[in-house]
Amino acid sequence: MDHAPQHDGLRHHGDVDAEPGLLDFAVNVQGTGPPRWLRDRIAAVLDDLGRYPSAAHDRAAREAVAARHGRRPDEVLVLAGSAEGFALLPTLRPRLAAVLHPGFTEPEAALRAAGVPVSRVLTDAADGHRLHPAAVPAGADLVVVGNPTNPTGVLHPADDVRALAAPGRVVLVDEAFADAVPGETESLAGEPGPLVFRSLTKTWALAGLRAGYALGSPELLARLARTRPPWPVSTPALEAVIACCEPAAVAQAQEAAATLALLRAEQAAALSAVDGVTVLPGRAPYLLLRLPDGHGERVRAELREAGIAVRRGDTFPGLGPDHLRVAVRPAAAVAELAAALAAALAAPLDRSMATFTQPDGVEVAMLPSGGAR
Incomplete structure (x- = not known):
């Protein structure tokens, strides 16, 4: 540690x-860019750019994500990319955050920038950079783990991630690359309990659009979204979320x-x-x-x-x-x-x-x- x-x-x-x-x-x-059918879906809403993103469009995006993962729409928060979700983590007001490393560094950067104490939990190459839940400080009320982890590529067993749960603790699972794993094995996106971030950036080549979503309890998502500005997700991004969650796209x-x-x-x-x-x-x-x-x-x-x-x-x-x-x-x-x-x-x-x-x-x-x- x-x-x-x-x-x-x-x-x-x-x-x-x-x-x-x-x-x-x-x-x-x-x-280098999204497939033609996805480009066409996004292009079809460009005439709507003269209007603010609507609550109905956001609801449709949440319904699409919910259907994709077997969740309820109120368990979905559409994000302007996972990076927005990481930037919102300080609104959870953790007393101590534990971040699994080597791992994606943006969560720690956002937390430290907000003055949140961060404990690094370092995995060991000698045992394949495995997650050991017991290594996480007992006092950590926010734990961040990537699955699969970036940059090691390790896919942690879902049971090991579940073992991070503790009373009063938020477990954030960054599943930015989960849809690039055949069968999405070890994903917790369909389970209540953890906070899960998903990205559309990688598989669909949408890095320039900024589109993703969070899955969690309605109460937790409301806390996370507390400081968001109005209309945080663009109309094209909302449409991309809907399109990429449809059965044919999955x-x-x-x-x-x-x-x-x-x-x-x-x-x-x-x-x-x-x-x-x-x-x-x-x-x-x-x-x-x-x-x-x-x-x-x-x-x-x-x-x-x-x-x-x-x-x-x-x-x-x-x-x-x-x-x-x-x-x-x-x-x-x-x-x-x-x-x-x-x-x-x-x-x-x-x-x-x-x-x-x-x-x-x-x-x-x-x-x-x-x-x-």
């Missing part, structure tokens, strides 16, 4: 690494998840074959890589010079500069990444003075033993 203070890297996200023109392994969005997402699982296995095999690359096990549409000690910063720079963007790992608490996260991509792109990794790792490392740059901009020299000074 780590009570570390906030640092600037908490708000570093993959879009910063993925500059235009680079082959993008840094951002976990699938494709079936299409599951077909895509099955394809992604196959591509992930092939990508893991291709990258594991590169000398010096360790692929950590996971189930998400991205892979966490570990490179030999002291090579990470140089390799990442050489990949960028080769036209390839990857997500740096050292801004995730519990990881270091020798970790990289890469999105699942088609075979041709993976072959290009594997070749560039092999070329970069074949270059000798000057162990007498290798350096990497921390997220706060401070350059750190690596000693021959691998330690930092």
Whole structure:
């Protein structure tokens, strides 16, 4: 467990690494834009932009989400992306928040910015970054866990997540990538009790639209929404939520998840074959890589010079500069990444003075033993 203070890297996200023109392994969005049918659904409401988003449209979106997950409409809060949900967490007024790490950093960043004490619960690579509910401080009245977790890709058993429940405690499960797991196994979206965030950004390539939703008890959602401004979710986003929750769309997402699982296995095999690359096990549409000690910063720079963007790992608490996260991509792109990794790792490392740059901009020299000074 780590009570570390906030640092600037908490708000570093993959879009910063993925500059235009680079082959993008840094951002976990699938494709460059939504499918044609979804574009058409969104475009069909553009003539309504002269009017404010309506309560009826919001109700229709909540009804669609409720039907998709077997919930009631009053157990749904439509969000301007999961990021809005994280920004609302301080309205729950937690006394102590516990955040599972390595994990998505935006919840901790939002909580710390509001002055909420945060305890980091660090998982261990030695046991596959498993969640151990007993490691969470008993006094934490808000617990945040990703499932599957970003960036490790670990899919925690639903029973382990359920075990986080305690009287007076809110358990937030970030299921941003749950629809990219075949069968959505281990999801708690259909169960009362936890607060669950879902995103439409990844599977449907809607990062620029900002659309998602929260699932929870009506009382909890009312507390979460207490400080929201009027009309927080746009008309196109409401329509996208409706469209993506319809049975045909859910079936299409599951077909895509099955394809992604196959591509992930092939990508893991291709990258594991590169000398010096360790692929950590996971189930998400991205892979966490570990490179030999002291090579990470140089390799990442050489990949960028080769036209390839990857997500740096050292801004995730519990990881270091020798970790990289890469999105699942088609075979041709993976072959290009594997070749560039092999070329970069074949270059000798000057162990007498290798350096990497921390997220706060401070350059750190690596000693021959691998330690930092």
